[in-house]
Amino acid sequence: MGEPAPRDPVGRLPSTRREWSALLALLGVRPSKGLGQHFLYERGIVQRLVRHAGIGPADRVLEIGPGLGILTSELLLRAGEVTAIELDRRLAAHLRETFGDEPRFRLVEGNALQTTTADLFADGDPFAVAANLPYAVGAAVVRHLLEQPHRPTRLAVMLQMEVAQRLTAEPGAMSVLGVAAQFYAEARIAFTVPPTVFIPPPAVESAVAILDVRPQLPLPETEHAAFFRVVNAGFRQKRKQVANSLAAELVLPKETVTAWLSGVGVDPMRRAQTLSVDEWVSLTRALPFAARPV
DSSP: OOOOOOOOTGGGSOOSHHHHHHHHHHHTOOOOTTTTOOEEOOHHHHHHHHHHHTOOTTOEEEEEOOTTSHHHHHHHHHOSEEEEEEOOHHHHHHHHHHHTTOTTEEEEESOGGGOOGGGTSOTTOOOEEEEEOOTTTHHHHHHHHHTSSSOOSEEEEEEEHHHHHHHTOOTTSOOHHHHHHHHHEEEEEEEEEOGGGEESOOSSOEEEEEEEEOSSOSSOGGGHHHHHHHHHHHHHTTTSOHHHHHHHHHTOOHHHHHHHHHHTTOOTTSOGGGOOHHHHHHHHHTOOGGGSOO
C-alpha cells in the first residue's frame, strides 16, 4: 500500500464563526486586549492577502503570530515552505497538532521582536512575510523585519488602518514609521478589512499593506545609523520647525543647521512631517561631522 494522501491544510480548521469561537473556548484562549489580539475567521480575506503577496510554490514565507492558523493553512496551499513564529504556548500547541505532520511547516515558539531573520533563514535565501499582526506590536514588527541585515523581499501584513496609513503616508503626513518603511520599501495599501471578520471585532478598520523591499537602499548600511539619528531628531519636536528640532536634538548651532538645510534645498521653516524620504537622505549625506553618531 502507498503512503496516505496528505490532509488538506484548510480542511483541518473550522469554517464558520461559531466553530472558530468554539475552538478558542476549547483552547482556553481569551483574546488579549493588551496584545491587540483579534482572530480572523473569514477565509476570503486570507485568500486575498496571499494573492496580493504574490506567493507561489517556490517561495519561503515567514508568518508572525499565526494564532489559530487560518492564514497558515492558506499559505501551506500556495507556498513552498512556511515558518511561523507564535508567542502563546496554547496556540503553538494547537498549531503543532494541526500542522505538525506537514513537512513544509516549521513552528518557532517565541517573541518575533526577539528573533532575527538570521536565526530562521540562511544568508542569501530569499523569503517573504505574510501576517495578520497583533495591533499592539504591528508597527514594531514591521520595523524589526525591515531593519534586519537579511530582509524579506516583500511583506504582506494586516494591520489597523491607522498604522497602514502611516506606513504609506506622503509628505505632509509623514512620521518616523512612514520614513523608515519607505526608506526600505515601496509601500501601498492593498485593501481594507472590516471589523466584522474578526473575533472579537476591533473598534477600527484594518488594512492589508504591501511593502516591496528595495533591492538597493538609498544609503549604504554604514550610513543607516546616521540617517535614523537625523530623522528621529527631526521628529522629536515635530510641532516645531525642523531647523529648531534638529538644532536642539543634535546640539548644533542654529546657524549651522539653517545652512545645512538650505544647502540641500530644504526650507528651515518646514516641519518634519512635510519632508520626503529623499530629502532626509540628502540631509544625511550632508550631515555636519559634529552630528554624526560615534
